[in-house]
Amino acid sequence: MNIKTLYAKLHRAICTESRLDYMGSVTIDQDWMDAAGLQDGQAMDVLNLDNGARLTTYAISGERGLGEICLNGAAAHRFEPGHKVILIAYCDLTLEEKEFFQPKVLLFDDHPPFEIDHQNQKLRWLKERPTYSLPEKETPATTYASLAKSSKKSDSEQLLAKNWQLGCQLLWNQAEIVVGLSAFMRENHVKTVLDVSGGNGFPALELRRQGWDIAYNDYNAFMKGQVEAQIKGKDDFLASMPCTQLSWEQLDQAIAPSSYDMILCRGNSLPYATSWSVNQICEPDKAKVIIQKALEQFFQVLRPGGVLLVDKSSFESTGIYVVQKEGEVEGKDCHIHWVFVNDLDAELRRWDQYNTVEQQTTCLTVYSLLITEKMLCDWLTKAGFVSVCQTPIRGEDIYTVFTARKPVGETTVAKTSDYYNQQNAIYSEVWDAQGRICWGYYPPDKPELAFEEAGRKHVERMASMIALDAKSKALDVGCGNGVTAIWLAQHFGCQVVGIDPSPTNIEKAKELASQAGITDKVTFICGTIQEGGFPDNEFTHIWSNAALSHIPEQERKANFTEMQRILGHQGTLIFDDSISPTGKVDDHAREWVYERLHFDKLYTIAEYVDLLASSGFEVEKVDDLTQHQQKSYEVLSQRAQAAGYSRLAKAYWESSKASGWGTLGWAIFLAKPQ
Incomplete structure (x- = not known):
């Protein structure tokens, strides 16, 4: 809740x-x-x-x-x-x-x-969230604000550092976050890390204590001084942690290109690249330029294949958001009351910090650019990053975490924002230990089927709709880590080619095929169907699971036309995909479906049928599975919560609601070339 x-x-x-x-x-x-x-x-x-x-x-x-x-x-x-x-x-x-x-x-x-x-003992529902403003007459809040306005920059630096340290200790389960980050770094073979927004030293200090080769950077001199004081006189490895005070736009002046496997930019730091101090309101256009330049700098100092982890506030609509927490820190009674006020029209966020330690209250007001998820993803892509996606990190339940990669050499990754890239470990834990990522089919006589079994039942049911045998040659579009492609080859004895834009997925698929001893029947290619270069009439079947809706809308017809070209005249196209049952997009769907999964358009069943017809296909069967998708998301929410991914659990629960409300759905389409 x-x-x-x-x-x-x-x-x-x-x-x-x-x-x-x-x-x-x-x-x-x-x-x-x-x-x-x-x-x-x-x-x-x-x-x-x-x-x-x-x-x-x-x-x-x-x-x-x-x-x-x-x-x-x-x-x-x-x-x-x-x-x-x-x-x-x-x-x-x-x-x-x-x-x-x-x-x-x-x-x-x-x-x-x-x-x-x-006064009148009445309650009034509001159509819109009101704009927050402090009372005009002298109040504790305006007194705090006046106090803050008179603060010197050096005082404000110290106050910001102290407020942030207090917030970190009260709000976050720091030990759990370190576990989550460590697991992510091991999964992605990270050796060297630069924390560009090191703040009070969390999590850099703890990661360094655990043996990670991490360097610290923060532009706040007081925070940097605190960290240096903490490592002074410690063991050689901790004491030797590099500590710098560089602005993000100037990283390349002190750091050689391709120096790090990973850049860490957490704590919702990115919006404050341009303005952190009291009452210093940033100009949005100027702020955007500076932040984009910072992302370009991150790209430069990353090694090819390196990963950027950046988080952002999860609330980005107009309104007031309040964070309150009290507890004991270093033996003192502490309370934080943070008020965030968003102005979408002005693209600004105001952050009023009221922190109380032993009944002594301090105040600080900070302004920043209001960054939406779409803005962040667009900027990362513009800076050259690929595989931009939300990535749940264990313990991170306050901010939304995104990861993005610097391409390896000349490798090109599909333009789609592939939500499933780089997350095999998490999805194996929450979805299916074998790595199959698809919703489940729950037969009427087995409504409580285990989720893994429901997923297998769905794949078996799809396969039963088409005539596959040892003479068949199938293409699995968006094959992920290859689990379904391998199953098709094993079960029917057919040749299968899997294609996916994620290098990590393809690497994993090849590994699984080798372990299964079936490399003579399955082939995996990194790229998109447009980049495949397949001959005419190459395949008897084309198969896809929940992947095609990630293709940008303007490219979908070209993709289906390409499928029609490479599919034999007697061939079969079968795929399942996300749909919009009603064609409506409300605020809930925009936040929990379109922005979370990076969809720019979901088709109704009728729109999908028309698109296929205009691409040279005749639809023979449509099977609406929306109720099974809703059930799957309910189960996934429970599994994610049990695994410790509370933000992911929330996302799945909201997706289940969207399925029930008709703003998200799921269907199978079976079609033949005309």
Whole structure:
């Protein structure tokens, strides 16, 4: 659950009982009294998410695990068993503060924001997220802002460093992130690393302690000084960690080209390449140029085949986002209250930091460019990177992580933003240990089939629709790591050629084919179907699993025309792919489907049929499997959560919802050349 709120404590529960007596009451099936930190008689607002009912009432304690809310008169008829309710308690504010900061806007998951008018005891749903601004009269917040404006740059540098260090210790599971990064580096054969946004030394110091050859860089002099103080007098390897204070645009002046296997740019640092200091508002056009130049510098100092890991904030729409956390750091009671305000029109983000240590509060305001996922992916591609994709890293559940590679030699990678590149280890853990990456088919008589078995059942079902035998020659387009191509060759004795734009996938596919002792029947090629150079009528069958929607829309017809050319006159094309059942693209689908998977267009079934017809194919069968995709994403969400990938679990759950809402779907298409 993702709750973002301003000046309030909230807790979600489910109504399990509603009875009408002298005082209406609702029983809540949660330890909400403890979770929300409420006391008997605590005043609160109760919001029914299912019908919009909103009541002001107070709490009555009950058995542990069962809390009772006393409602006004017989108002319990507006709450029925199964209704989702929100308890809103203003525990952190005095009455004066509560009045002072009204109205309050609360943002809940994918629900519309709502505004609470405390004076008139009303709740108003908002069509749009409001623009956040501090009150005009003197308040604690404006006092902080005034204090920040008067700060010197050197003071601000130190304050930023201290605030960031506090945030790192309170917000992140640092040990888990180090485990995740180490696993990623081993999987990608990384030996040398440059942390270009080293900050307070996390994770560079811990990775260095574990033996990784990592160098530190940060443009903040105070942060760099802190790190140097930590390694001074330590063992030779830790003490010898290179520490530099270079601006990103000037890396090549101090670092030789092709020096590192990996560049680490985490902590949502990229947007702050142009402006970190108090009230220094960056000009968006200028900021974009500087950031793109920084990415070009990253590209230069990477070795061919090297990888860039860069993360960014996961929220990029207009609105207010609040991060709050309290705890003990170095024996002191600490609390952070960070308010992020996004302005999409101005392409700016404001970050108000209110940090309290032992009841002493400091404030800092930082401005940055508001970078969307599309902007980042476009810039990485423009800088020369390939295989740009989201990459879940164990422990990283606050920011969205992207990876991109510097091509090896003259190797060209398809222009599609291939979400599945460079992630064999993670997908083997969450999807299928054998490396098969496809949704599952759940037969009516086996709705609880294990996910791996459901995936195999889907492939077997597709294969049963076409006539493959030892005389067949099949092309697997977007073959991934080759698991399905190898299975087809083994099961039917046919010749199979697999083609995929990912060098890593092709390398893995060749390895698996060798292990299976079937290299005489399967061949793997790195590239796209357009680059394959196959003769006319070369194949009897063309096969593809969930790959074609990654091809840019303007290139899809050319790809199908090429398939028609290389497929024999009596040949068969069969593929499954993502579709848009309704043809609608809402904000939820744009965030959790199109941007996450880098789709620029998903076709409806009718649009796909028309495209195939215009490319020289006649569609013989279409099988809509959207309900199986929805089920698959539900199962994958559970598996990702169990494996420790909470952000990936969230993404899969939202994808399941998209399948249920008709903005994402899945279908098999069977076609013949006309």
